[in-house]
Amino acid sequence: AQSVSQHNHHVILSEAASLELGCNYSYGGTVNLFWYVQYPGQHLQLLLKYFSGDPLVKGIKGFEAEFIKSKFSFNLRKPSVQWSDTAEYFCAVHKAAGNKLTFGGGTRVLVKP
């Protein structure tokens, strides 16, 4: 069965710092990859997704992620975070031909003003 690992459970950083959240998955076939964000008290929102093509994906709010197939990774990055980026971030994967989305454990990010 496929699994998704997010290495950092909690991240605390200051405004303007750079952010990188790790995500690794275990499935060896073709996958589609997602990053979702859950702001306090709100529902999950899609930040970005990768299906194919350029492995560097640009998302909303200045986020980007890089798919490295050889490392089974899809790390999320933002060069300069803001206080409003305080949220929980989830990486998710599903098989390209599949319908089941598997989530990582999530990373809580706290940005100090």
Next chain:
Amino acid sequence: GAVVSQHPSRVICKSGTSVKIECRSLDFQATTMFWYRQFPKQSLMLMATSNEGSKATYEQGVEKDKFLINHASLTLSTLTVTSAHPEDSSFYICSARSQYIYGYTFGSGTRLTVV
């Protein structure tokens, strides 16, 4: 964009009673709906997948008789927690997918507290 409405957002019920949670796709037809459960400080765990007009497919370890899922139309799926117990207290989230819109749209979740 695609919107999924989930109700209620919060519900408190007594142990032994049943609770129904609704998930509606407002501006698209959801051929597939998913129900997740999220425990505090944990990730979303898929409970079941339902296709319109078909029986839901439950994940291993999820009791189908306890968590009844109905997907009778292309815009509505319901999850009924039957004979609820305190250990069923959790955050339940639905997600919908259309054959025309790639990706998943999530509802805002329902916090169930069983007392």
